[in-house]
Amino acid sequence: MPSVFQGAPKREATPEIQASIMPPQKRKNAEAEVDDPREATSTKKQKNQSSEARSEKVGSNSTKGILSLPSELWTETLKNLQAIGPLTRAPSDTPVLPETYLERTDTLRALSQVCVAYRRAFLPVLWESFTACCSARVSAKTKSGSFYKHNGEALLRKCAGFTANSELAGFVREAHVILTRYQAATLIPNFSAALGKLPNLHTLHVLHAHTAMTTALKTGFEGVTLPQIRTLIIPGNGHEILRSCPHVLTVRCTSEDGSKLITVIGKHCPDVQEMHGFCTEESYMKRMVKAAPNLRVFEISTYNPENVVQFLPRFKKINTVIIRTPRSREDKQAAALQACIRTVVKGLKDLPPSTEERRVRLWHDDWETRQSESGGFFTEVDLGQA
Structure with missing residues (x-):
C-alpha cells in the first residue's frame, strides 16, 4: 500500500500542558545542534544511587507533570513542534533547514x-530521528555560508x-542529513559505517x-x-x-530525472514497490518495467500521462497511481488535471481483474509550505465517478 505522509494540524496546548513542558536549558556548546550521543549516557552511568532510592524516585516522578497525562495527549502536544518528515524539503536558497526545526x-x-x-519516557523519542541538516543557531555566531562545516x-x-x-543507536528510526564535500574522504565512510550500527533504522532521507x-x-x-x-x-x-x-x-527521487537510480534498482534492489519523482x-x-517488476505504487505528474498508461499492463502488481499536482483552490477544476485523471482511471480499469483494490490518488504539493513535515496532502479519486 502507498505510504501516506500527512502532517498533523496545529492545536492549542492547554495551560496545564504548557506548564508541564520545561523550556530548553541553555546549551554549553551553542554551535552543536544536538548533544553528542556519547554524552547521553544510559541510566546505568548516571550519578551513583542505591537501587532502592532510584526505584522510589522513578515511581514518584512517573506520574507527575506531563507524565501524569495520557501518553496520547503529550504525544499529540509534541506534534505542535515542527518535525522533519520524509517530504520535508530545504528552502530554495539554501540546502539546510531553518533553526525552528531545533x-x-x-x-x-x-x-x-x-x-x-x-x-x-523521552530519551527514545528524542533519538528516534537522527538529524544533521539544520542551520546553526543564531547564538552560535556561525557564518551563514559555512553550513557545510557546521553540519559536517x-x-x-x-x-x-x-x-x-549502542543503546541510543537502537532508538533511531529515521535519519535526515545533508552531504557536502566538507571532509568527505573522512565523513562519508564514517557516516556509512554508523548507518550500519543503527539496527532499527528504516528511513534514510538525504x-x-x-x-x-x-x-x-562511491568510495564511502x-x-x-x-x-x-x-x-x-x-x-x-x-x-x-x-x-x-x-x-x-x-x-x-528529489532531483534530476532518476535515470541513475533506475539502473541501480534494476541491478541491486529487486524488492522496490514504490517509486516517486522519476521521469x-x-x-x-x-x-522501469525491467528494473522494478514488483512495482505497486507509482507517482506521476499531469504531463503526458499516456506515456505511463501504456505501460501499466506490464507492471503485473501495480495497484496505485499517484498524480502529483500543485496545491491551489482550483486545482480540481484544472483541465490538465481532469484529463490526466480520466486517462489514468481508464488505464487502470482496462487492466486484468485483480484481488487487490486499485486506487488513483492526488498528491496536492504545497510549495508554499515546502519545509513542513507533510508538504501537502492526499485526496482520493472515486474510480466509479471519474
Missing part, C-alpha cells in the same frame, strides 16, 4: 534531563557517538548531496550493506547510496 529537539532533550522517569562536524560527532553508544561528490559517495559506501532500510529519499546523484540498500521498498518519458518507462 525547537523540538531542544524540548525533548530538556524533558529527558528532568529525572530518571522522564529520561525513560555535527554528522561526524553523531556518527562517533552512535558507534560508542535532503541535499553536492553534485560533485559522486566519487566520494563501497562494500557497505544496509539491509534494514526500507525507505530511501535521495537526489538523483545518490545512486551509490541506493546500491547499499538491497531491500529498500520505497525510493523517492515518465517513454524511454524511462521501458527501463
Whole structure:
C-alpha cells in the first residue's frame, strides 16, 4: 500500500500542558545542534544511587507533570513542534533547514534531563530521528555560508557517538542529513559505517548531496550493506547510496530525472514497490518495467500521462497511481488535471481483474509550505465517478 505522509494540524496546548513542558536549558556548546550521543549516557552511568532510592524516585516522578497525562495527549502536544518528515524539503536558497526545526529537539532533550522517569519516557523519542541538516543557531555566531562545516562536524560527532553508544543507536528510526564535500574522504565512510550500527533504522532521507561528490559517495559506501532500510529519499546523484540498500521498498527521487537510480534498482534492489519523482518519458518507462517488476505504487505528474498508461499492463502488481499536482483552490477544476485523471482511471480499469483494490490518488504539493513535515496532502479519486 502507498505510504501516506500527512502532517498533523496545529492545536492549542492547554495551560496545564504548557506548564508541564520545561523550556530548553541553555546549551554549553551553542554551535552543536544536538548533544553528542556519547554524552547521553544510559541510566546505568548516571550519578551513583542505591537501587532502592532510584526505584522510589522513578515511581514518584512517573506520574507527575506531563507524565501524569495520557501518553496520547503529550504525544499529540509534541506534534505542535515542527518535525522533519520524509517530504520535508530545504528552502530554495539554501540546502539546510531553518533553526525552528531545533525547537523540538531542544524540548525533548530538556524533558529527558528532568529525572530518571522522564529520561525513560523521552530519551527514545528524542533519538528516534537522527538529524544533521539544520542551520546553526543564531547564538552560535556561525557564518551563514559555512553550513557545510557546521553540519559536517555535527554528522561526524553523531556518527562517533552512535558507534560508542549502542543503546541510543537502537532508538533511531529515521535519519535526515545533508552531504557536502566538507571532509568527505573522512565523513562519508564514517557516516556509512554508523548507518550500519543503527539496527532499527528504516528511513534514510538525504535532503541535499553536492553534485560533485559522486566519487566520494562511491568510495564511502563501497562494500557497505544496509539491509534494514526500507525507505530511501535521495537526489538523483545518490545512486551509490541506493546500491547499499538491497531491500529498500520505497525510493523517492528529489532531483534530476532518476535515470541513475533506475539502473541501480534494476541491478541491486529487486524488492522496490514504490517509486516517486522519476521521469515518465517513454524511454524511462521501458527501463522501469525491467528494473522494478514488483512495482505497486507509482507517482506521476499531469504531463503526458499516456506515456505511463501504456505501460501499466506490464507492471503485473501495480495497484496505485499517484498524480502529483500543485496545491491551489482550483486545482480540481484544472483541465490538465481532469484529463490526466480520466486517462489514468481508464488505464487502470482496462487492466486484468485483480484481488487487490486499485486506487488513483492526488498528491496536492504545497510549495508554499515546502519545509513542513507533510508538504501537502492526499485526496482520493472515486474510480466509479471519474
